């Protein structure tokens with residue numbers, strides 16, 4: 517019963533997390549677009565920075581932006597913060613249910629570092645906090661005045677963290693950890709900088725004081741960072757089903773390229789929405805990075821060396837079946853016998869010859885090209901056995 521509850525908790529929390537994320541990103545993209553499409557025109561109130569006309573859902577909207585504040589505070593103000601908080605809290609809950617509850621399966625790989633579950637969880641929480649603190653200090657330091665300098669240092673910092681995590685956690689744990697860190701930075705930007713700044717401005721206005729313009733500047737800086745981090749963080753979140761991204765040797769370099777792709781794609785749209793033309797070169801960079809990502813993923817699994825299929829090697833299917841049965845089907849079967857696994861993970865069953873054949877490509881992606889399976893090599897798949905699977909998968913694919 518407990519297992520069923522955990523599985524459903526995961527399902528429902530994931531549902532909430534995706535919905536909250538959609539709302540957060542949706543409102544963030546909407547306001548970035550709105551901000552950039554504002555136009556000045558004569559006749560706007562003096563405090564107004566620009567306006568935009570939009571049509572949606574059968575009505576016309578006239579949005580006017582007041583940079584500091586309107587002359588009179590409206591009685592009702594809609595704040596945008598719960599989208600961010602709900603995304604972060606549901607993300608933390610999901611991290612707990614999926615990763616912290618099954619730390620030895622998902623976070624720990626003794627070939628990387630022999631951690632106990634408690635240490636792994638402790639390190640994960642500690643590095644989330646430390647990562648935010650360092651980022652926040654960087655933004656507040658004199659470097660924070662220099663937009664380009666800060667972006668470069670921030671980029672190097674995130675990539676360094678990604679590399680560092682691959683030295684501590686399992687490949688999959690490391691990837692989720694960097695995703696969680698980026699998500700934490702984004703949510704903390706809202707909670708610790710953007711919203712408090714806005715609150716101070718509103719309080720000053722109500723009290724008749726002149727608000728400090730730095731609050732607005734700082735808020736805008738963090739909100740721009742969030743905008744540029746959105747696409748990469750989503751890539752990481754969906755990548756846990758793509759071992760070529762997280763369980764190959766250069767997963768941290770792949771992440772660096774994805775950060776660049778996400779940023780230049782945003783740059784394309786931001787520039788376009790500002791009416792400053794279409795910087796098509798950004799798509800060239802994106803494609804080049806994508807090619808780089810694909811190439812990097814072929815350079816071998818995260819742990820161990822790349823297994824090239826031997827040309828002309830004959831593989832008896834019986835040998836393949838033997839390996840899969842002894843290394844995989846304790847988890848991947850109609851009735852798994854592995855402690856804690858109640859149903860075949862992701863519905864992947866490898867307990868009959870037909871099912872093994874059917875999954876040839878997935879087996880290659882998870883076992884030969886990457887080191888995603890067996891998790892942490894928990895069932896001691898040997899190099900020789902990987903070689904046999906590699907030969908078979910290469911042949912099996914050409915037979916299709």
Ligand code: HEC
Nearest residue numbers: 757843844847854861862864878879882883889890891895
């Ligand atoms: C200790 C249990 C265990 C063993 C042993 C194991 N797996 Fe898995 N496998 C899992 C879990 C758990 C997942 C689900 C991962 C996730 O949630 O994304 C999984 C997922 C998969 C997937 C689907 C990946 C996806 O995200 O779609 C494939 C394919 C796979 N395993 C193949 C194998 C092969 C081949 C072996 C043997 C060489 C193997 N597994 C051994 C636990 C195991």
